[in-house]
Amino acid sequence: VQRIEGLTNWLIVAIDERLAAYCKEKGINHYYRPVVIPDSQKDTGSNHAISAMKYEIIREFLQLGWDVLLSDVDIATLQNPFDHLYRDSDVEGMTDGFDPPTAYGEIYGIDDATMGWSRYAQGTRHMAFNSGLFFIRANDKTIDLLTRIADRLAKESDWDQSVWNEFIFFLSHGDYKSPQVRLAPQFMNTKVLFKQVRHMPKDQQPKPVMHSNYHPDKPERIRAIIDYYLKGDEHALESFPGGS
Template sequence: MAGPAGRRDKNTVQSIRGTRIAVAIVIGILFGGIFAFLYPHGLFSPIQTSPFQGRRLSKSILQIGSTACESTERMNMLKSDIIDLSRKNDELKKQVRDLTQKLMAAEQKNGKAEQQVEVIGDPQKAGPFGSVKGIRTNPMVLPDSTVNPRLAKILKKIAVQNELIVVLANSNVKAMLEVWFISIKKVGIPNYLVVALDDGIVDFCKENSIPFYMRDPDEGIDSVAKTGGNHAVSGLKFRILREFLQLGYSVLLSDVDIVYIQNPFDHIYRDSDVESMSDGHDNMTAYGYNDVSDDPSMGWARYAHTMRIWVYNSGFFYLRPTLPALELLDRVAERLSHPPPAWDQAVFNEELFFPSHPGYIGLHASKRTMDRYLFMNSKTLFKEVRKDGDLNKMKPVIVHINYHPDKLPRMKAVMEFYFDGKKDALEPFPDGSE
């Protein structure tokens, strides 16, 4: 058995051991607290935020950090610029959309399309497939004799079924007008009128008992009417013809370089606002064709289809007294009255054929191309018809010497060929002009 001393030693050892454990625990807790304070994100974390670590950074590391900060600032500035540009681009796109919408609204307001649609009769139910046909003929305007009472009185005597041939002439074209008139008389056409642009034509008409009309003086266009050449006078007709339509008459406008071989009113359809002869020289150019454009640089999409037609001749066309026909005259006359100078035939066709598009409202007029062999231009006659044994036996309605400058001798030759039966009358002339 152990004595009291042995027990004290044993107790002492146990007491020392307990103290050591307590001290170790306290030390562990202290070290844990210190590490927790110095390394809040862990000992091996890539993010070092301790102020003690910041003090241990070397000078070189500080310099690298400074450069990195500058690069970051530049990147942030570039990002900011990109964001600003993107916002400005979005604003510009919005402005373009707004302007486009305003433009469309203005066009719709100016065109007043909804007000121009005239409903004829009650709404109709669509019929079976293939039986639906749209309205091709616009209603005629109500005649207004107050527009020009003097002209209304003349037209009432001359017109047949409210239609007539109208030709404008000054003394510069007197010789051609005489051939024009002789052919009219030979065919026996009763409803025609010469709009005399000067006193010389008035005297000529009186001497030959030709119905004529001389306009009241107009300072704006009289100088052109009296002294102008073919193209200048041609531009006046669009303004002058307006009164004929307002009075309720259909007009077959004729240039003076035309020979009449049949009565044209027997060959007019009257199903459109405008019927016109064509400058085309074959069926494709006169009536339209699909022309394929080739752009090899486009690869698979190299071929583009286009619709083409040769222009209507502004020297021979038939107008019904409808609103679209009046609008056509107004548009062409307006454009020809302002610079730059323009060819009336080009303007005439642009207004007839150009469709509505942004910034422009097209003319909604129905149109018909006349038979190219009946209403024949001089290219068709001299390049094709006179050389064909069957075609040269045909009897056209008119021949328009529009492709050749030697108009008078060719007009006389056409008269001899068709009226006098002189088969070689057309042979001395070349196909084109020399």
């Protein structure tokens, strides 16, 4: 983020004293907000446990009327992301999809031979909406969404991304009422980058923000992405396969 000229409206939320001290030493915009991992998340792995805490923190900003761009640590920010937002939806974020059907949705067929003439039916599906990179606007619906997620994760050991998708996409039924947030898919994951986009002409490659979520060698790929797009090293991505 600090590499982007003219970008000043960003803030790091430091959730422990060590990070707060580092930010203070380096003159980094930060807000010290310590968190306590609830018992429900203590055995889920450190990264999932910490990730589960972000909804409570983000909700505090939304309650102040501030829109929030959340970015995990495995994100390469190459251009000012605020210049690429539509701002017409409650949440704009990245999907784990890697082509139009998986990213934006598709109609698929279901075949149940026991139903005779009505054996064929249709359904809809798409890949998950990633909980590690999204822009969320401050309103009653998004505050309700994050309140539900934070409450669930404080009581149960579910993966936060699964809960995020459940509350966003599940339809109202019985006593359950959907928060009914509006979504817009944005940004890019590294499966799309390394399998498709890097082979396109460079002037046609969309590149404001990239999430290194599909590959285990995250630091190396993020450095290579920065070298390729910001430092002009045309060969920086060549050593990496499309897969892992």
